Amino acid sequence: MNTKSESSLKGSYLLAIIILQVFIYLTVFLDIPIARQTLGFLYFTFVPGYIFVKLLDLSKINRVETLLLSTGFSVGFLMISGLLISVSLSMLGFSKPLSLNSLMLFLNIAILIGGIVAYKREKTVPVNRSQIVEKLQNTPFILLFIILPILSIIGVYYVNVYENNLILLFTIAMIAALVVGALISKRFLPSRLYPIAIVTIGLALLFHTALISNYIISYGSDVPWEYFVFKSTQNQGYWSINNPYIGDIGLGRYYSMLSITVLPTVYNSLLNMDQMLFKIVFPAIFSLVPLGLYQLWQGYVGKKFAFVAVFLFMSQATFYVEMISLNRQMIAELFFVLLLIVMFKKDMKPANKILCFMIFSFALVTSHYALAEILLFFVALTTIFLLFQKHPSRNITLAMVVFFFVLMFTWYIFTSGSAAFNSFLQFGDYVYDQLGNFLNPASRGETVLIGLGLAPSPSAWNTVSRIFAYVTQGFILLGFVSLLTKRSKLKIEREYFILSSAAILILVLLILVPGLANTLNMSRFFHILLFFLAPFFALGVAFLVRTFSTRKRIFVVSALLLLVLVPYFLFQTNFVYEVTGSQSWSVPLSGYRMNDLQLYGENGYLDARSAYGAQWLSNSFNPDNLSTVYADLRSLSNVLAFYGFSSGTPITNITIMANSSAAYLNTLNVVAGYIPYEQYLWNSSDISYVFSDSNVVYENGGSVIYQKP
Helix, strand or coil: CCHHHHHHHHCHHHHHHHHHHHHHHHHHHCCCCCHHHHHHHHHHHHHHHHHHHHHCCCCCCCHHHHHHHHHHHHHHHHHHHHHHHHHHHHHCCCCCCCCHHHHHHHHHHHHHHHHHHHHHHCCCCCCCHHHHHHHHHCCCCHHHHHCHHHHHHHHHHHHHHHCCCHHHHHHHHHHHHHHHHHHHCCCCCCHHHHHHHHHHHHHHHHHHHHCCCCCCCCCCCCHHHHHHHHHHHHHHCCCCCCCCCCCCHHHHHHHCCHHHCHHHHHHHHHHCCCCHHHHHHHHHHHCHHHHHHHHHHHHHHCHHHHHHHHHHHHHCHHHHHHHHHCHHHHHHHHHHHHHHHHHCCCCCCHHHHHHHHHHHHHHHHCCCHHHHHHHHHHHHHHHHHHHHCCCCCCCCCHHHHHHHHHHHHHHHHHCHHHHHHHHHHHHHHHHHHHHHHCCCHHHHCHHHHHHCCCCCCCCHHHHHHHHHHHHHHHHHHHHHHHHHCCCCCCCCCHHHHHHHHHHHHHHHHHHHCCCCHHHCCHHHHHHHHHHHHCHHHHHHHHHHHHHHCCCCHHHHHHHHHHHHHHHHHHHHCCHHHHHHCCCCCCHHHHHHHCCHHHHHHHCCCCCHHHHHHHHHHHHHCCHHHCCCEEECHHHHCCHHHHCCCCCCEECCCCCCCCCCEEEEECHHHHCCCEEEECCEEEEHHHHHHHHCCCEEEEECCCCEEEEEC
16 A cells, blocks of 8 residues: 555544544534434444554554443543533533533534544554455345344334234344344354344434333332432532432432433433433443453354343343333443453553553443442452462453542542442441341342242243243353363453352352342343353253263254244343233333233333323422422332432321322323322222312322312
8 A cells, every 4th residue: 555545534523523523513513303312322432442542552453342441431521521521610610511502612622632643643544344244245144133223123112002012023033033043044144244233233222212102110219319410410410429409318429420420411411312321321431341242252152142141131121111210220330341351461551451441440430339339349359369379360450440449438438428338338237137038038039039939820821931041040150060070172361250250159149148139130230240240151062962961062052042042032031921912021012901000000111191290390490498308109209200300208108298289190190090108008999089189280190189288
């Protein structure tokens, strides 16, 4: 290549940045729908990090690692930049430093300066575009994977509008069929295209639950309060180091996390998406976590087994149901897996590794307290064990552990009135108090009891589902044992083996120690532990086949993997339950036939009438001017939190409304006629006397608001 063409290629990305910035300014300030959201998301989520990758001269990374690191650095850049802008401009007297103008000016100048510096430092930019296109053309089946997210979005639209789930059922069946084809035939899906398949499957699964309904669904989790602190930060226009919710440790804990305060505020100022941030942008970022796990695992167990492990990870319902309502954990898991990749990357310069570790550590600590604490436990245990054995690790050093420890506790103690740190102490006290119930199996929580087979099964199909879940766990244990007894031919680094052993130890402790599983939820714990344990599933299958079979081992391993994985996936997605008409827990597939208590109560489904009522209440009454707001317990922690009410009083059969108060009734209360409170359930008509001396000030057929002067 001549000098002129080299220079042209070298500066092509710099020219692209300048052109992108012009389009960004146009689409943002003219507020062009779709273009602003699409172009803005791609630009701010990948370009800043891509420039940072070039500045670090990370020449020995492949395209997958480039994508992962670019995303991680970009998201971290938005969080850190938002924090710096908020703190610095607030000190200078700006009332709303996180406004659109200040963010656009600072972020684009920083990106442009970074692009110029990278351009000056870089020698060449080798890109063989024709080779990429040729690889895709030689594998037309990859198009079937690429259309999966599109089918999922169309399927959700048909459910929302027509209550028709056939397209979603077809999409789930298609995912299973494509995975079968991928594991059976290399021509169907060459291993080099596994990353594309992983991301598209992940997006399809995440979107099919995230986009159901026009509103955020809580699925009984924390997203209402995450949205509450996001909107609070956005309305203030800045983030404060102090806890604005004095006396409320829960809200203070959420407020200390930049992942659900500063990050969505920055994104929303730039993209103007509001609730769609939590329904589209955060799941899209989270879809890269399985890709990161594939990149981490394929160096140890090979590409095929890594693909199998990732599909097992994505098949578990926690990935695409529970995590959808845990936005801070979705962001944190991206940094969690990036930290693992950085720690175990051998050909990264020490200075670059330290810098990457510091950036991702800060991003993780300020994204999710529990996940940070879990990582600290893993790396500290590994470091202590290796130091005790007098074999210090080059991947996980004592300096890294000390830095992470100091950073984590400094942030948790000195932000939001030590809410995160106090919560940590509260959880510790809770587990300590539960030790007296050691002989009571119920103290471990319902999920643990189900996992141990001590809870009754609601149906025969559910029993079959549990069997497949037990089989997957059995193969994981078998794979770990094969490595422990050195009967596996794989050579895994000491650090990764110790981390996996620590994961097994935590799993045992969750079963043995009363109350421990309840501090986070057992399903979430298991989801995190799969970061280390999922590869052992394929290893366990391979070990079993190698022990009892002497012929066609590769075929037998693939067949056995599919025999377990595909049914496990179809049961986890509730596909089998919907097809057979059994009790289902999937809102996208079976919401149309769920009873009202399950749909509106347990899953926190929010329809238009309930939302309009809560919005009217928020617009018409300043929460500070009301003595209290009465509502059923679910509404207080769900729909009302979405519309700015941080507290209220539950409605019971002994409620007496105070003066200058309001009462909110939603679809579950008005249409279905139920008012739930913990283990109690009243008919709305039976306790109508609660509102006898109040006036109806709003009604839309599904929501009613009373006011007592």
